[in-house]
Amino acid sequence: AQSVTQLDSQVPVFEEAPVELRCNYSSSVSVYLFWYVQYPNQGLQLLLKYLSGSTLVKGINGFEAEFNKSQTSFHLRKPSVHISDTAEYFCAVRSRGQGAQKLVFGQGTRLTINP
Amino acid sequence: DGGITQSPKYLFRKEGQNVTLSCEQNLNHDAMYWYRQDPGQGLRLIYYSQIVNDFQKGDIAEGYSVSREKKESFPLTVTSAQKNPTAFYLCAVAPFGEQFFGPGTRLTVL
Numbered sequence: 001a002q003s004v005t006q007l008d009s010q011v012p013v014f015e016e017a018p019v020e021l022r023c024n025y026s027s028s029v030s031v032y033l034f035w036y037v038q039y040p041n042q043g044l045q046l047l048l049k050y051l052s053g054s055t056l057v058k059g060i061n062g063f064e065a066e067f068n069k070s071q072t073s074f075h076l077r078k079p080s081v082h083i084s085d086t087a088e089y090f091c092a093v094r095s096r097g098q099g100a101q102k103l104v105f106g107q108g109t110r111l112t113i114n115p
Numbered sequence: 116d117g118g119i120t121q122s123p124k125y126l127f128r129k130e131g132q133n134v135t136l137s138c139e140q141n142l143n144h145d146a147m148y149w150y151r152q153d154p155g156q157g158l159r160l161i162y163y164s165q166i167v168n169d170f171q172k173g174d175i176a177e178g179y180s181v182s183r184e185k186k187e188s189f190p191l192t193v194t195s196a197q198k199n200p201t202a203f204y205l206c207a208v209a210p211f212g213e214q215f216f217g218p219g220t221r222l223t224v225l
Contacts, residue, residue: 009155032212043119043205043216044158051212090157094212101146101209102173105157 002027002093006106013081014114021076021109023091033074034092034103035065044090050074061085086113118142119217121206126222128193128200136191136220138206146209147189151175151202152219158205164189193222200224 007022025031032051036044048059055067065076074091091106120139128134138147146165150158160173164183178197183189193200201224207214 034213036216041203041219041221043121043218044207046213046215049213101212101214102148102160102163103158103214107155107157 002031002095002104004091004093004104004106006089006091006109008109009107010110010112012112012114015083016080018079019077019081019085019111021089021091021111023074023076023106025072025074025091025093027072027093027095030096031093032096033065033067034094035059035063035074035076036090036092037061038088038090038108040087047076047089081111081113083113083115085111087111119206119208119215121204121217121220123220124218126220128222128224130224131195133192133194134200134222136193136204136206136222138189138191138217140187140189140208140217142208142210142215143186144208144210145186147183148207148209148214149173149179149181149189149191150205150207152205153202161191161204 003026005024013019034049035047037047038044048057050057050067058064063078088108088110090108092103094103122137148163149161159175162181164170180192204220206217
């Protein structure tokens with residue numbers, strides 16, 4: 001079984017500042033990793049994913065994340081945020097095995113950008 | 116979304132009533148999922164289906180039921196046995212590992 005911990009429930013940041021949203025996971029098997037963004041009253045949109053290869057993954061809207069296997073982390077970063085980045089962000093994992101593609105989600109981090 | 120439709124967007128229900136939430140997709144994917152979202156709790160899996168006429172319980176299936184008679188449709192019924200049904204419900208399809216989500220239905224029990 002897998003579990004995901006997002007270490008911050010809320011992160012306030014000033015516009016144009018850098019931001020890091022932290023995600024740690026636990027799993028006894030190899031995993032795929034994902035970050036999703038959710039704007040108010042909408043569904044989730046995939047920001048980026050790590051399946052294999054380079055541990056630095058670039059996604060949409062200028063976000064990137066780094067997979068660190070030894071620390072079981074997949075932190076999300078952006079060098080300069082905008083007001084439009086205000087949203088809730090979810091980290092998720094699933095096992096690499098065959099069969100059901102069940103995702104396990106963290107509890108979310110609410111990112112608030114202040115002018 | 117974009118190929119995944121959930122209706123209605125907002126739904127109000129009286130206590131003791133069953134209600135069915137619609138999820139339709141035109142992406143031709145086999146796997147479909149239903150999640151429930153509550154503030155501060157992330158997403159929790161209710162039911163999932165990997166193929167027509169087959170579905171499996173997720174982590175919080177009690178008080179819910181589903182059917183999968185067609186590949187493009189995976190409706191969720193919230194029964195009167197669900198004690199706290201007020202929540203945001205999200206449907207997803209999973210083509211290659213990642214999941215793509217519909218816009219969601221917000222259910223409120225009055």
